[in-house]
Amino acid sequence: MSRVRVASLSLLFALSACQFGTIDSVEPGDDDQPDDAGDTTTGADGDDGGQPGDPGDPDEPAPPPPPPAYLLEVGAPLEPIIELGQSTQFVVTLTSQNGFDGGVSLAVEGAPESWLLSFDPADQIVLEPNDSVDVVVSIDVASNAEAADATLDVTANSVLGPQTGQVALSVLNELTIAIAANVGEGQHNFPGTTAVRPGTAVKFVNADSIEHRIHSNRDDENFPHQPDRLAPGEVYVVTPVDPDNYNFYCHEHEVAAGVGRIVVEALAEPAE
Numbered sequence: 001m002s003r004v005r006v007a008s009l010s011l012l013f014a015l016s017a018c019q020f021g022t023i024d025s026v027e028p029g030d031d032d033q034p035d036d037a038g039d040t041t042t043g044a045d046g047d048d049g050g051q052p053g054d055p056g057d058p059d060e061p062a063p064p065p066p067p068p069a070y071l072l073e074v075g076a077p078l079e080p081i082i083e084l085g086q087s088t089q090f091v092v093t094l095t096s097q098n099g100f101d102g103g104v105s106l107a108v109e110g111a112p113e114s115w116l117l118s119f120d121p122a123d124q125i126v127l128e129p130n131d132s133v134d135v136v137v138s139i140d141v142a143s144n145a146e147a148a149d150a151t152l153d154v155t156a157n158s159v160l161g162p163q164t165g166q167v168a169l170s171v172l173n174e175l176t177i178a179i180a181a182n183v184g185e186g187q188h189n190f191p192g193t194t195a196v197r198p199g200t201a202v203k204f205v206n207a208d209s210i211e212h213r214i215h216s217n218r219d220d221e222n223f224p225h226q227p228d229r230l231a232p233g234e235v236y237v238v239t240p241v242d243p244d245n246y247n248f249y250c251h252e253h254e255v256a257a258g259v260g261r262i263v264v265e266a267l268a269e270p271a272e
């Protein structure tokens with residue numbers, strides 16, 4: 001009997017200790033507890049113990065989520081320096097942050113009006129939450145457009161306001177007409193008609209492995225008949241300025257190999 005009674009008392013004591021332990025554990029942040037080491041430490045730091053996420057401050061409001069935003073990144077041009085009659089492009093990346101969604105419109109300013117700009121897929125896009133969209137901006141420069149060193153200002157606009165970036169681009173005041181590799185005595189494939197502004201340097205490049213020679217029908221000081229043969233790899237540069245047409249062909253392989261024409265005429269500016 002006495003053994004049973006001792007065992008019962010032990011069990012009762014164990015249950016009581018367990019209950020006290022449970023009561024202690026539900027109040028870990030009780031400031032009245034003298035053995036609350038964490039509270040003593042924060043007090044020494046001069047902190048009021050109200051740090052976000054502190055389990056001792058259940059009434060502390062959660063910090064507000066970061067506000068929606070979007071980013072604009074402007075990539076480097078595929079070709080930062082081009083000639084007249086060529087094209088280049090750069091990529092604009094729009095990125096939603098913190099759940100932003102909505103329309104974003106793109107604008108590129110600072111290019112001469114004679115340069116043709118286009119946007120793929122479009123200059124107006126819709127950003128989905130936390131998504132990213134690449135817009136390819138293509139710049140096509142006609143042979144008789146304006147040559148310039150330009151710094152283009154790229155602006156994105158949404159309900160959150162503008163984001164800006166820049167890209168630098170040069171269009172040289174020159175244009176290349178190539179005699180292609182392996183042309184030989186066959187068709188030279190000169191462009192039919194090429195319009196240039198007065199003073200643009202027209203470069204005839206011999207990319208073939210045999211000699212050619214540029215014949216000029218006008219033979220004036222700005223576009224003379226080529227006095228010597230054009231060796232493989234060499235360049236013959238003329239600068240037509242007269243508004244009349246210049247016809248040319250290969251003196252060595254004659255008219256049958258193809259005739260080209262240069263018209264001196266600036267590209268008309270787009271109407272306002």
Ligand SMILES: [Cu+2]
Binds near residue numbers: 188253254257
């Ligand atoms: Cu030739």
